[in-house]
C-alpha cells in the first residue's frame with residue numbers, strides 16, 4: 503500500500519517519520535529513493551525517535567553506518583552511496599549486522615537491493631522546493647492509517 507505526505511520543514515519530516523517509526527519492528531528494512539539533500543538522513547532521525555531511540559553514534563568499524571542503539575532494538579542507518587557490488591558489501595562488514603533482530607534504514611540501496619534480507623518498506627522523497635518535500639511510503643497494511 504502507498505501513503506504520501508507533504509512536509510514544509512525538517513521538523514515536519516522528523517514528525518512524519520516518527521509516526522512511521524512507531525509502526526516498525528524487528529526485521530524491517532527501510533530503503534530510500536531520493537536525491538542528495540532530499541531529506542533521507544533527516545527522515546531517519548525521525549524514525550529513531552519513533553522507535554524510541556536516542557542520539558546517533560557513528561560506528562568505529564564501518565564508516566558507512568550510523569547506529570541508534572536501544573535496550574531491545576537498534577536502528578542501523580547505512581549510506582551505500584559508494585557501494586556497488588555484493589563484494590563491496592562483504593568487504594565493508596555489512597553482513598556482520600543482525601538484520602533479523604533490529605531495524606535498518608538504507609540510503610542509496612539501489613545497487614544492493616537484492617542482497618537485503620528483511621521486510622522492505624520503501625520511502626521516496628522528492629524536493630518540491632527549498633523546504634517542501636513530497637514523501638511517499640510503499641509498504642504493507644500496517645501503514646494504512648499513517649499520515650492521515
Ligand SMILES: Nc1ncnc2c1ncn2[C@@H]1O[C@H](COP(=O)(O)OP(=O)(O)OP(=O)(O)O)[C@@H](O)[C@H]1O
Pocket residue numbers: 509510511512513514515536537538539540541542543544545609632633634635
Ligand atoms: N521538509 C524538509 N524535510 C527534510 N529536510 C528539509 C526540508 N526542508 C529543508 N530541508 C533541508 O534539506 C536537507 C536534507 O538533508 P539530509 O542530510 O537529510 O538529506 P539526504 O537525503 O540524507 O542527503 P544525502 O544524499 O546527501 O545523504 C537539510 O539541510 C534540511 O535542513
Ligand SMILES: [Mg+2]
Pocket residue numbers: 542543544581609
Ligand atoms: Mg543522508
